[in-house]
Amino acid sequence: LAATGRARGPGTDHEDLVSVTAAARVDARRLWLRHEAMARHGATAAGGVNRQALSVQEAQAWQLLIGWGRELGLMPATDAVGNLFLRWPGRDPLAAPVLTGSHLDSQPTGGRFDGVYGVLAGLEAVQALQEAAHVPARPIDIVAWMNEEGARFAPRMMGSSVFSGARGLQEVLAVTDADGVAVAEALADHAAAFADLPCWPLQRPVHAYLEAHIEQGPLLEREGLSVGIVTGIQGKRTFSVTVAGQEAHAGTTPSSQRQDALLAAVRIISGLVAWCHDPQDLVRFTVGRLDVLPNAPSVVPASVRFSIDLRHPDSQRLCHLGDGILAVCEAQAGPCRVTVTELSNAQSLEFPASIRQLLSACANDLQISHMDILSAAGHDARYLHEVCPTGMIFVPCKGGVSHNEAESATASDLAAGARVLTQALVALTR
Amino acid sequence: LAATGRARGPGTDHEDLVSVTAAARVDARRLWLRHEAMARHGATAAGGVNRQALSVQEAQAWQLLIGWGRELGLMPATDAVGNLFLRWPGRDPLAAPVLTGSHLDSQPTGGRFDGVYGVLAGLEAVQALQEAAHVPARPIDIVAWMNEEGARFAPRMMGSSVFSGARGLQEVLAVTDADGVAVAEALADHAAAFADLPCWPLQRPVHAYLEAHIEQGPLLEREGLSVGIVTGIQGKRTFSVTVAGQEAHAGTTPSSQRQDALLAAVRIISGLVAWCHDPQDLVRFTVGRLDVLPNAPSVVPASVRFSIDLRHPDSQRLCHLGDGILAVCEAQAGPCRVTVTELSNAQSLEFPASIRQLLSACANDLQISHMDILSAAGHDARYLHEVCPTGMIFVPCKGGVSHNEAESATASDLAAGARVLTQALVALTR
Numbered sequence: 001l002a003a004t005g006r007a008r009g010p011g012t013d014h015e016d017l018v019s020v021t022a023a024a025r026v027d028a029r030r031l032w033l034r035h036e037a038m039a040r041h042g043a044t045a046a047g048g049v050n051r052q053a054l055s056v057q058e059a060q061a062w063q064l065l066i067g068w069g070r071e072l073g074l075m076p077a078t079d080a081v082g083n084l085f086l087r088w089p090g091r092d093p094l095a096a097p098v099l100t101g102s103h104l105d106s107q108p109t110g111g112r113f114d115g116v117y118g119v120l121a122g123l124e125a126v127q128a129l130q131e132a133a134h135v136p137a138r139p140i141d142i143v144a145w146m147n148e149e150g151a152r153f154a155p156r157m158m159g160s161s162v163f164s165g166a167r168g169l170q171e172v173l174a175v176t177d178a179d180g181v182a183v184a185e186a187l188a189d190h191a192a193a194f195a196d197l198p199c200w201p202l203q204r205p206v207h208a209y210l211e212a213h214i215e216q217g218p219l220l221e222r223e224g225l226s227v228g229i230v231t232g233i234q235g236k237r238t239f240s241v242t243v244a245g246q247e248a249h250a251g252t253t254p255s256s257q258r259q260d261a262l263l264a265a266v267r268i269i270s271g272l273v274a275w276c277h278d279p280q281d282l283v284r285f286t287v288g289r290l291d292v293l294p295n296a297p298s299v300v301p302a303s304v305r306f307s308i309d310l311r312h313p314d315s316q317r318l319c320h321l322g323d324g325i326l327a328v329c330e331a332q333a334g335p336c337r338v339t340v341t342e343l344s345n346a347q348s349l350e351f352p353a354s355i356r357q358l359l360s361a362c363a364n365d366l367q368i369s370h371m372d373i374l375s376a377a378g379h380d381a382r383y384l385h386e387v388c389p390t391g392m393i394f395v396p397c398k399g400g401v402s403h404n405e406a407e408s409a410t411a412s413d414l415a416a417g418a419r420v421l422t423q424a425l426v427a428l429t430r
Numbered sequence: 431l432a433a434t435g436r437a438r439g440p441g442t443d444h445e446d447l448v449s450v451t452a453a454a455r456v457d458a459r460r461l462w463l464r465h466e467a468m469a470r471h472g473a474t475a476a477g478g479v480n481r482q483a484l485s486v487q488e489a490q491a492w493q494l495l496i497g498w499g500r501e502l503g504l505m506p507a508t509d510a511v512g513n514l515f516l517r518w519p520g521r522d523p524l525a526a527p528v529l530t531g532s533h534l535d536s537q538p539t540g541g542r543f544d545g546v547y548g549v550l551a552g553l554e555a556v557q558a559l560q561e562a563a564h565v566p567a568r569p570i571d572i573v574a575w576m577n578e579e580g581a582r583f584a585p586r587m588m589g590s591s592v593f594s595g596a597r598g599l600q601e602v603l604a605v606t607d608a609d610g611v612a613v614a615e616a617l618a619d620h621a622a623a624f625a626d627l628p629c630w631p632l633q634r635p636v637h638a639y640l641e642a643h644i645e646q647g648p649l650l651e652r653e654g655l656s657v658g659i660v661t662g663i664q665g666k667r668t669f670s671v672t673v674a675g676q677e678a679h680a681g682t683t684p685s686s687q688r689q690d691a692l693l694a695a696v697r698i699i700s701g702l703v704a705w706c707h708d709p710q711d712l713v714r715f716t717v718g719r720l721d722v723l724p725n726a727p728s729v730v731p732a733s734v735r736f737s738i739d740l741r742h743p744d745s746q747r748l749c750h751l752g753d754g755i756l757a758v759c760e761a762q763a764g765p766c767r768v769t770v771t772e773l774s775n776a777q778s779l780e781f782p783a784s785i786r787q788l789l790s791a792c793a794n795d796l797q798i799s800h801m802d803i804l805s806a807a808g809h810d811a812r813y814l815h816e817v818c819p820t821g822m823i824f825v826p827c828k829g830g831v832s833h834n835e836a837e838s839a840t841a842s843d844l845a846a847g848a849r850v851l852t853q854a855l856v857a858l859t860r
Contacts, residue, residue, distance in 0.1 A: 217679065403679075
């Protein structure tokens with residue numbers, strides 16, 4: 001497995017030549033035009049994309065991608081959870097494949113690059129490798145994971161989590177969208193439209209996984225760099241806090257007799273800010289949602305519910321901070337009752353040094369300036385990391401804006417990321 | 431004007447006899463049954479009332495009240511802003527009348543006593559006076575003010591404020607409800623159903639005004655008393671505070687670069703709590719409503735808007751506390767921008783000693799134990815206070831609960847308040 005070897009790019013002189021040549025074949029304009037074509041499926045008036053999981057729009061995107069793959073001789077396939085694969089078999093069709101891709105679904109008011117870029121960068125890399133006459137030693141599968149965004153069906157990253165075995169298929173099939181449509185039902189409709197595709201087993205062996213993605217943050221742009229080598233994915237714990245007080249008349253009830261749920265929530269949040277204070281500025285503490293009941297100007301609030309989104313690159317620190325939340329809430333609740341429910345707990349993860357060093361060496365070979373970068377957001381790579389050597393390549397997006405119709409990236413940055421990917425695929429399939 | 435004379439109840443021995451006899455004629459069961467009958471108009475499944483201003487339900491309540499009045503020989507009339515009067519002319523129909531009443535409109539999930547009680551207590555008092563053969567020296571008008579609650583049309587207390595001249599008629603007529611229906615339009619429909627009623631002028635002379643009402647607070651119940659003599663109405667200032675920050679990704683944006691509108695709002699509210707701290711526990715500071723945008727768990731809030739309801743019985747103190755709010759907000763806003771808008775500023779008011787002493791003496795004469803009590807809530811009496819000697823009588827409501835379908839009061843407390851009212855009407859119309 002090349003990915004576990006010494007920090008390096010390509011291997012022999014011949015392979016060096018192939019990979020650099022292949023990377024040079026990456027066509028920035030072709031890659032850009034494919035983004036434009038893909039963005040027509042689910043296009044919004046504001047220039048963004050609404051292409052949710054297992055929707056008609058996503059099926060159209062599948063058709064387009066499958067068509068492009070066929071032109072390159074790639075064989076489409078799916079699996080029981082609705083992931084899409086385009087296989088380039090290589091010299092040994094029975095070997096464990098290298099997977100590369102991301103997702104085609106979007107947020108309801110999403111952008112044209114989040115997810116799509118990883119899939120199209122994979123396609124561009126394969127085309128460049130073919131044009132450079134590289135023949136991979138093992139299959140390369142371009143993958144579009146099902147429901148990464150979690151906008152239509154929660155939780156997110158359904159396809160990759162079931163593929164990797166982290167979630168059970170049945171659990172996911174039972175999930176329903178806001179209209180009461182189950183994943184099982186939506187998947188059956190979707191599969192019927194692609195009945196000619198073979199259905200591959202879940203949890204099959206994977207040699208390595210690479211995912212290209214826009215950064216969704218401002219760091220690469222600020223540094224003026226085209227490529228980030230992702231060191232890992234920041235851990236995240238989420239909580240729901242409910243503060244129960246007592247509804248009362250704002251005019252008649254003395255402060256001393258109130259159980260004001262909002263003032264208790266204010267004390268609690270102040271306490272949590274102090275608890276999460278970090279001179280290094282690595283802790284990400286966010287109360288993004290807060291709902292008051294009955295939410296009337298002249299009524300002392302009866303209850304408040306708010307969210308906590310807590311992240312830190314170091315799992316131990318994240319664990320410590322998250323575990324202290326209940327105590328802070330209880331200490332500050334005053335006359336109110338507080339309950340804290342943990343909704344999710346994803347540890348911080350670090351991609352293997354072998355893959356990171358490979359990607360870094362590839363960028364160096366291509367003279368593409370780059371930096372190490374932590375992914376603050378979650379990606380399908382989180383689940384693939386559990387089953388094979390995994391890495392990610394980031395490219396900048398304008399202003400760090402993502403999950404937004406205004407999401408924007410440049411053709412040259414997208415091409416730079418695809419070149420590093422191409423170079424790395426040579427090394428992983430030699 | 432008796433109301434400005436020495437603190438006393440009735441006058442001559444004869445009148446003493448009449449008034450005590452009249453008060454004894456107050457029929458607790460009749461008064462209770464009229465509340466039950468009135469509660470059918472706009473009755474909710476949970477046992478409350480939804481009878482908003484100028485609605486079909488309120489028109490039905492008018493019909494019922496007018497019918498009861500006709501049985502007692504009372505003449506119905508209205509005015510340009512939709513107040514309803516039932517006149518008992520007395521010996522001098524041209525003299526300025528004593529007004530007593532409250533309102534028939536309710537909150538959308540209101541109770542059976544708020545407002546209704548004041549109107550029905552007036553009717554009960556008139557009936558008791560008639561049964562005791564009292565003939566008033568001047569007219570007594572039972573009044574139901576238009577839109578006291580402000581639930582359908584804001585602001586509240588439209589009828590009494592226009593009657594007293596505090597608000598202009600045209601200003602009020604232009605107000606629209608949530609469906610876009612203007613007061614002018616609703617009033618025209620309403621008036622058409624009561625086309626046979628004379629339309630009396632606004633701002634006509636009034637000799638005195640008495641309003642009976644449930645307390646809407648817990649004090650009388652706690653003291654085990656049936657009657658409160660209202661000393662005045664607590665002042666109230668209301669504000670809307672908007673905190674503008676910047677939307678950002680909860681995972682990627684360092685704390686130092688955030689403009690987190692919610693954390694700024696938390697600091698501001700903490701600062702306001704400190705600013706309004708009062709060892710005497712007379713300040714009423716309430717943030718009852720708070721709305722976050724976009725209110726999503728993984729998005730740093732872009733903006734927060736919250737309400738402030740600030741009350742204090744002392745106008746000077748209220749003025750000082752309210753005037754300091756902007757400085758506290760600005761001091762705590764951090765990287766966010768804050769704007770403070772004052773929505774209303776009602777000074778604290780004290781009812782004249784003459785009326786308070788009269789009511790107190792009446793209760794003493796009737797051996798009804800009572801206490802002085804400040805009204806923490808606003809009432810139509812606020813506006814009548816500007817044009818004539820005005821006073822209020824409170825009776826307890828269960829648990830202090832009001833503006834609620836569970837609102838509850840006892841027949842004997844309602845009767846006790848009506849007896850004090852009856853006794854006072856004798857003194858004011860001798």
